[in-house]
Amino acid sequence: MKFCIIGGGVSGALLNNALTGLNHDLTVFDKSSFQMRSGFGFLILPNGVNGLIELGLWKSVEPFCKRIRKVNYYNTSGDLSNQIDFDEVYSISRFKFLEALTEGSTAPTEDLVHLTEDRKWIIGDHTRLEASAFDGILGSDGVHSHTRSLLNPNVENQETCTYEVMGLVQSDFLYSMMDNELYKYAIKDTGLSLGILPLQDGEIIWFLQVNSIDHGVPLRDKESLITFLKDKVGDSENPMIQALLNANINSTYVWQGRTLKKMENFAEKNVFLFGDAAHLFLPFTSQGTNSAIEDVASFISLLKTGRNLTDFAAEYSKKRMEETAPVVWSGIEMMHEFCFADFDLVSSKVPITILK
Numbered sequence: 001m002k003f004c005i006i007g008g009g010v011s012g013a014l015l016n017n018a019l020t021g022l023n024h025d026l027t028v029f030d031k032s033s034f035q036m037r038s039g040f041g042f043l044i045l046p047n048g049v050n051g052l053i054e055l056g057l058w059k060s061v062e063p064f065c066k067r068i069r070k071v072n073y074y075n076t077s078g079d080l081s082n083q084i085d086f087d088e089v090y091s092i093s094r095f096k097f098l099e100a101l102t103e104g105s106t107a108p109t110e111d112l113v114h115l116t117e118d119r120k121w122i123i124g125d126h127t128r129l130e131a132s133a134f135d136g137i138l139g140s141d142g143v144h145s146h147t148r149s150l151l152n153p154n155v156e157n158q159e160t161c162t163y164e165v166m167g168l169v170q171s172d173f174l175y176s177m178m179d180n181e182l183y184k185y186a187i188k189d190t191g192l193s194l195g196i197l198p199l200q201d202g203e204i205i206w207f208l209q210v211n212s213i214d215h216g217v218p219l220r221d222k223e224s225l226i227t228f229l230k231d232k233v234g235d236s237e238n239p240m241i242q243a244l245l246n247a248n249i250n251s252t253y254v255w256q257g258r259t260l261k262k263m264e265n266f267a268e269k270n271v272f273l274f275g276d277a278a279h280l281f282l283p284f285t286s287q288g289t290n291s292a293i294e295d296v297a298s299f300i301s302l303l304k305t306g307r308n309l310t311d312f313a314a315e316y317s318k319k320r321m322e323e324t325a326p327v328v329w330s331g332i333e334m335m336h337e338f339c340f341a342d343f344d345l346v347s348s349k350v351p352i353t354i355l356k
Contacts, residue, residue: 002133003310004122006030006147007140008108008113011275011292013098015138016105018055018300027134028123039195040205040253041170042097043068046088048290051297060100065090066200071182075345076189078238086182090136093199097289115139115148115271120185136309137271138299145277151265156279160257162335164283165208165225166220171236171247175202177240185241186343187233191215191230193338193346196235196244207255208232209283218254225252232293252346257282257335259328267313272299279324283332284338291324 003025003341005012008030016028044052044065052058067097073082113124115137122137131137139147145209148155178198185194191211208229210216218228226249233241258280266278277290298320302312337346 001025001135001303002009003027003136003138004129004131004317005138005140006122007031007112007275007277009096009142009275010094010139010140010289011277011296013101013105014055014057014293014296015140015274015299016108017046017057018136018296020106021056021104021299022303026106027129028089028106029111029113029122030108031115040166040251041091041199041203042289043197043286043288044090044092044293045286047287048293049088049090050319051290051293054297055293055300057101060103061092061097062090064096064100064200065092066198067180068182068197069180071184072183073343074183074238075343075347076186078236081344091182091197091199091205091347093201093203096200110144111274112311115150117150117347119150119271135270139271139277140274141277141312143173143276143280145273146340147271148260148263148273151268151271152263154264155350156263157262158261160259160282160335162209162211162257162282162338163217163259164255165210165229165252166255167206167229167249167252169204169206169224169244169247169249170202171243172202172203174204174243175245177243178204181241183238184347185233185238186347187236188215190341191339192232193343194241196240201343204244204247206249207283207337211340220254222252225261255283259287259332265320266295266317268312268317272309272313272316274299278320279328282335283328284328284334285327285331287327291327294323295320 003026005015005028068091070083070085075081111124111127113122113127141147183196191214193209195207218224260280267274274295281287
């Protein structure tokens with residue numbers, strides 16, 4: 001079959017690798033080669049591992065992963081309040097994840113394209129192709145997906161009150177303190193916490209989770225974000241937090257929490273949605289990448305049955321909407337607890353949404 005993949009992020013790269021491996025004819029569009037450098041990393045959870053195994057990609061990805069064996073919770077007094085063991089949870093750099101998928105994939109065309117409202121054309125700054133030339137159009141065009149809006153004209157993409165300020169550091173001293181563990185620190189009793197997560201090869205992700213109503217919103221340039229971090233956590237006497245603040249923070253990013261309302265379709269006829277184009281999870285769940293993996297594994301499984309895309313579009317849509325709805329809801333519940341519940345309640349639970 002002949003496919004057009006719109007978007008070269010995580011779900012687009014997974015589709016590219018899987019479909020190229022099945023000898024399909026691909027045209028892949030990615031708005032920028034910056035995709036390979038942007039973002040920091042994520043957790044691969046048991047459902048993500050299973051999806052990668054199903055796609056035959058786990059052996060390519062696993063060497064770049066770091067096994068995370070537990071999460072440690074510290075309260076506002078700096079005392080260890082809880083520890084929860086993990087099973088089959090891994091951290092990985094986004095760059096390394098995408099790099100692992102590059103071998104055996106189709107080279108993308110660098111252009112920002114979209115499917116026109118009449119679904120007759122795929123157009124971009126340097127592109128004008130008839131949509132009818134493709135058996136399938138696969139929308140992996142991210143948080144602000146144009147393809148999503150075509151399939152769901154009434155969809156609402158809404159910001160929540162929570163967001164994460166994230167950064168990447170390299171510090172041998174801090175890394176030596178972490179072992180294979182995730183650390184979560186309550187900075188305030190509600191609505192403000194700091195996470196520190198080790199990656200492979202000495203890199204570390206930090207993420208400041210914030211309820212904007214109580215703790216404000218910084219400017220988004222690097223200097224302002226680092227100043228915001230120091231203002232919020234600088235009084236902590238915890239040696240790991242102080243080591244973070246004394247390290248060289250290479251880059252910063254803001255992940256704004258969002259939810260989708262009035263979503264009705266993940267697929268229609270020969271147009272399919274994947275990853276953030278299909279569903280948005282609040283960052284508390286750590287399920288964004290993992291559910292994108294499951295989207296692609298589900299699509300490939302249906303494709304291998306030999307049916308036409310139009311014959312299984314409704315099945316794919318129904319299945320993935322039913323499977324992701326509880327994850328969306330779990331993120332909303334976590335957000336409310338983070339904003340309004342006492343830290344003791346928050347720290348008594350696993351800080352991510354674990355699916356088998």
